[in-house]
Amino acid sequence: MYRTAAALAFAVAAFAPVASAQVADSDPGKVQAGTYTLETNHARVLFAVSHMGFSTWYGDFTGATGTLKLDPKNPASAALSVTIPVASVSTTNAKLDDELKSADWFDAAKFPTISFTTTKVTATSPTTARVTGALTFHGVTKPVDLEATYKASGANPMSKAFTIGFEVKGMLKRSDFGVTKYVPLIGDDVTLIISAPFEKK
Numbered sequence: 001m002y003r004t005a006a007a008l009a010f011a012v013a014a015f016a017p018v019a020s021a022q023v024a025d026s027d028p029g030k031v032q033a034g035t036y037t038l039e040t041n042h043a044r045v046l047f048a049v050s051h052m053g054f055s056t057w058y059g060d061f062t063g064a065t066g067t068l069k070l071d072p073k074n075p076a077s078a079a080l081s082v083t084i085p086v087a088s089v090s091t092t093n094a095k096l097d098d099e100l101k102s103a104d105w106f107d108a109a110k111f112p113t114i115s116f117t118t119t120k121v122t123a124t125s126p127t128t129a130r131v132t133g134a135l136t137f138h139g140v141t142k143p144v145d146l147e148a149t150y151k152a153s154g155a156n157p158m159s160k161a162f163t164i165g166f167e168v169k170g171m172l173k174r175s176d177f178g179v180t181k182y183v184p185l186i187g188d189d190v191t192l193i194i195s196a197p198f199e200k201k
Contacts, residue, residue: 024152024165028126031072031153032162036198038066038082039163044195045084049174050187057186059091059100061114068198070164075123080131082196084114104181111139119143131168140177146170146192161199168194 043064051057066082086108089100101108113136120132127150135144151165170192175183 023154023157024163025154026127026150026152028072028150031070031150031164032200033071033073034069035201036068036070036164037201038064038068039197039199040065042195042197044193046193046195048191048193049189052185057091059089059096061085061088062090063088068164075129076121078118078121078129078131080116080118080121080133082116086112086114105179106138111137116144135172135177138177138179142172142176144170144172146194156199159199163197163199165195165197168192168196 040063043062045061045064046058047060048056048058061084064082064084066080069077069079071077086106087101089097089106089108091097091100100106103110115136116133118131118133122130122132124130124147129148131146131148133144133146134141146168147170148166148168151167153164154162156163172190172192173188174180174190175188
């Protein structure tokens, strides 16, 4: 019992400095202007579609890279560019993952990346913005509107890099990009949720 208590006390003490070092600040006035890179290890690109109307089917992409140029005093000047590796798609089902990578669906061999580049940013509140850009997916480029919400900024207590985070949501029709397998049995409308932490260069 004594050893267990001592181990727990040590664990709490070991992690206490990290917890107390939490400096993420939700005040948008604390955002620093500059050029940022997407923090790939903690970025997530989630998608959801209707599965025959019975359930919602989820998946995600990892390994996204990108850059963000941001001036909080001039949000309209923001510029974002993101690239996502198609072969990183995961649904926690290996068979379905292989199907999605195949020519019937995303055709990762022929179209290895998904990319998004901003064409317009419109602030809708001190912490939100509508981000319009060109999305290239499955060899097709279409305009897409995304809604971005500022989460927080500050020095990451682990990496020490000044970091800013956003959550981005949007919707698109996969048939617009030539991915029509099983439409409408499997939903055409795709919901996107993107968790995007950026580190200042």
